[in-house]
Amino acid sequence: MSENRPAVVLLSGGLDSATVLAIARDRGFRPYALSFDYGQRHRFELQAARNVAAAGGVEQHVVIPLDLRVFGGSALTDDIDVPKDRGEAEMEEGIPVTYVPARNTIFLAVALGWAETLGATDLFIGVNAVDYSGYPDCRPEFIKAFSELANLATQVGVEATGQFEIHSPLIAMTKAEIISTGKSLGVDYGLTHSCYDPDLQGRSCGRCDSCRLRLKGFVEAGTEDPASYQ
Amino acid sequence: MSENRPAVVLLSGGLDSATVLAIARDRGFRPYALSFDYGQRHRFELQAARNVAAAGGVEQHVVIPLDLRVFGGSALTDDIDVPKDRGEAEMEEGIPVTYVPARNTIFLAVALGWAETLGATDLFIGVNAVDYSGYPDCRPEFIKAFSELANLATQVGVEATGQFEIHSPLIAMTKAEIISTGKSLGVDYGLTHSCYDPDLQGRSCGRCDSCRLRLKGFVEAGTEDPASYQ
Numbered sequence: 001m002s003e004n005r006p007a008v009v010l011l012s013g014g015l016d017s018a019t020v021l022a023i024a025r026d027r028g029f030r031p032y033a034l035s036f037d038y039g040q041r042h043r044f045e046l047q048a049a050r051n052v053a054a055a056g057g058v059e060q061h062v063v064i065p066l067d068l069r070v071f072g073g074s075a076l077t078d079d080i081d082v083p084k085d086r087g088e089a090e091m092e093e094g095i096p097v098t099y100v101p102a103r104n105t106i107f108l109a110v111a112l113g114w115a116e117t118l119g120a121t122d123l124f125i126g127v128n129a130v131d132y133s134g135y136p137d138c139r140p141e142f143i144k145a146f147s148e149l150a151n152l153a154t155q156v157g158v159e160a161t162g163q164f165e166i167h168s169p170l171i172a173m174t175k176a177e178i179i180s181t182g183k184s185l186g187v188d189y190g191l192t193h194s195c196y197d198p199d200l201q202g203r204s205c206g207r208c209d210s211c212r213l214r215l216k217g218f219v220e221a222g223t224e225d226p227a228s229y230q
Numbered sequence: 231m232s233e234n235r236p237a238v239v240l241l242s243g244g245l246d247s248a249t250v251l252a253i254a255r256d257r258g259f260r261p262y263a264l265s266f267d268y269g270q271r272h273r274f275e276l277q278a279a280r281n282v283a284a285a286g287g288v289e290q291h292v293v294i295p296l297d298l299r300v301f302g303g304s305a306l307t308d309d310i311d312v313p314k315d316r317g318e319a320e321m322e323e324g325i326p327v328t329y330v331p332a333r334n335t336i337f338l339a340v341a342l343g344w345a346e347t348l349g350a351t352d353l354f355i356g357v358n359a360v361d362y363s364g365y366p367d368c369r370p371e372f373i374k375a376f377s378e379l380a381n382l383a384t385q386v387g388v389e390a391t392g393q394f395e396i397h398s399p400l401i402a403m404t405k406a407e408i409i410s411t412g413k414s415l416g417v418d419y420g421l422t423h424s425c426y427d428p429d430l431q432g433r434s435c436g437r438c439d440s441c442r443l444r445l446k447g448f449v450e451a452g453t454e455d456p457a458s459y460q
Contacts, residue, residue, distance in 0.1 A: 062300050066340075070292050071347040102343035105383045109339035110296075113332035117301040137383045145379040152372045153335045 006030045006059065007122035007167075008111045013048030015214055016126035016170055018192045019182035021056045023169045024124045026185050032118060033061040034111050038100070039069035044202040048193035055191055064110060071101060084197075084207040104137035108146050108166065116154050121162040123150075128170045128178070143168050175217025183223060190226035203230045236260045236289065237352035237397075238341045243278030245422045245444055246356035246400055249412035251286045253399045254354045256415050262348060263291040264341050268330070269299035274432040278423035285421055294340060301331060314427075314437040334367035338376050338396065346384050351392040353380075358400045358408070373398050405447025413453065420456035433460045 007029035011017045024031045033056070035049040046063065053061035104127060111123045127138040136142065143166050150164035170178050182189065194214045195204035204211050206229045218225040237259035241247045254261045263286070265279040276293065283291035334357060341353050357368040366372065373396050380394035400408050412419065424444045425434035434441050436459045448455040 064297070064300065066296055067294070068343060070294065071344045100343075101346035101385075102339060102383055105379065106336070106339040106343055109332060109336040113298060113330075113336055114301045116331035136385060139382070142379070142382045145375070145382045149335065149372070149375040149379050152369070152375045153332055153367045155331075155366060 004028060004030055005122060006032055006115075006118050006120040007124055008032050008034055008115045008118070008120055009058070009124040010107050010111055010126065011035050011049050011053060011061070012126070013045040013050075013052055013192060014126070014194050014210075015175075015182070015189060015192045015217075016128060016178060017049075018052045018056070018187050018189070019178050019185075020124050020126040020167075020169060021052065021058070022182055022185035022187045024122075024167070025057065029122060029124075031056070031058045031124075032114065032120070033058040034107075034114060035061070035063045036107060036110075037063055037065045037067075038103075039067045044193045044195075044198050047202075048191060051191040055188055062114070066106070066110070068100065068103075068106075083209065084205070086209060086212070102137070104135075104142070105146070108150075112150050112153065112164070115164070116156065121156060121164045122167060123164070124167045124169070126170050127168050128175075129172065130174050138171075140168075140171055143171065174220070175213050176220035179217050179221040179223065183221070188226075192227070194227070199230050203228045205230055234258060234260055235352060236262055236345075236348050236350040237354055238262050238264055238345045238348070238350055239288070239354040240337050240341055240356065241265050241279050241283060241291070242356070243275040243280075243282055243422060244356070244424050244440075245405075245412070245419060245447075246358060246408060247279075248282045248286070248417050248419070248422045249408050249415075250354050250356040250397075250399060251282065251288070252412055252415035252417045254352075254397070255287065259352060259354075261286065261288045261354075262344065262350070263288040264337075264344060265291070265293045266337060266340075267293055267295045267297075268333075269297045274423045274425075274428050277432075278421060281421040285418060292344070296336070296340070298330065298333075298336075313439065314435070316439055316442070332367070334365075334372070335376070338380075342380050342383065342394070345394070346386065351386060351394045352397060353394070354397045354399070356400050357398050358405075359402065360404050368401075370398075370401055373401065404450070405443055406450035409447050409451040409453065413451070418456075422457070424457070429460050433458045435460055 007024050009021050009024050009031045011033040033053045129139050147166045156162040194210045196208040196210050197205045204227050237254050239251050239254050239261045241263040263283045377396045386392040424440045426438040426440050427435045434457050
């Protein structure tokens with residue numbers, strides 16, 4: 001058990017990070033949730049993050065404006081079309097256009113800053129190497145390298161009073177396993193948002209990679225997806 | 231030589247980063263300057279960054295708003311008093327209260343995102359392990375760990391089409407050596423701002439650690455500091 005220590009949890013408002021928040025709490029941490037307003041097209045995610053944080057009993061939820069659109073380079077922040085109706089083989093080919101440059105590095109770096117201020121040495125992130133094998137910053141070796149960096153970058157690390165741990169509890173889970181875990185911990189997936197291309201009412205498209213992985217996960221977990229689709 | 235490759239240069243508007251920009255250009259890179267509006271008390275730094283970028287012939291200068299005040303924890307963003315009139319021995323004792331949690335990790339992470347979008351694999355940062363030995367994220371081992379992380383975090387790293395290099399040309403220089411180098415490359419130090427606690431006209435206090443190190447550096451370099459003091 002974590003003896004009620006504080007932990008910073010990266011919370012996007014998606015299915016994965018909502019599950020991670022529940023896991024952090026289940027492990028006995030006091031969660032501080034961190035979200036980013038980075039100019040994402042799917043802004044319903046941020047409202048979902050607020051709803052998930054409120055339902056998840058966090059100590060504090062901070063949304064940091066960090067506009068990465070100035071860099072361009074991704075369908076999530078640009079005008080490039082979000083790919084639709086792709087099969088699994090296609091999804092697994094190389095790095096998807098929905099990749100945001102250095103996103104997890106940036107998010108973990110800011111989380112580290114907050115953790116240091118809180119006196120926390122635990123960060124939680126919902127990366128997953130099974131369904132998102134195309135993203136370089138979702139791999140175990142990236143998480144390990146960031147832990148090592150964190151211990152060199154901080155007062156705690158230098159004074160050797162603690163060791164940072166980057167928890168990525170979903171990294172080896174399938175989407176179905178994530179959903180089953182979350183359900184067992186009481187996560188309300190109706191509050192979460194996964195779609196890369198929702199309509200104006202926030203309803204999911206059901207056809208982008210993220211929707212397809214989510215829907216398949218619910219089917220395989222043998223349960224209904226409570227999200228609303230177009 | 232760098233064959234006119236693009237490089238992202240972290241530019242605070244201080245003496246060190248102005249020198250780094252000149253070094254990057256001297257090494258043949260096309261510099262893209264990146265500054266942060268992170269709620270720093272000494273906001274004259276940002277205007278200095280704009281002036282230095284304009285004088286330094288950058289390809290582009292981007293100022294990213296990233297408000298770290300929400301985390302607190304430093305005299306540079308808080309209401310804690312900036313220490314004044316400290317001797318060198320005192321300055322060297324432990325981590326100063328002007329330390330901003332995980333600042334260089336955050337800045338390098340965002341620089342990495344821009345670099346990836348630009349197709350650049352070179353980042354420049356003005357960290358210095360001689361005069362700022364108290365900052366954990368100014369040490370060579372931190373820079374090395376970040377390089378390793380960058381190669382694991384990015385498309386370039388995964389596809390092994392390139393290797394990121396974090397250039398920290400000042401890391402082993404004294405302040406006097408930095409100033410002499412910059413002077414030889416034509417840096418106008420009158421455009422730079424170092425003070426942690428300037429007055430309303432932007433004039434430097436001459437008494438905070440940053441001013442004292444700067445003034446001592448100019449004395450040792452045998453040249454006049456063109457900054458205006460209160």
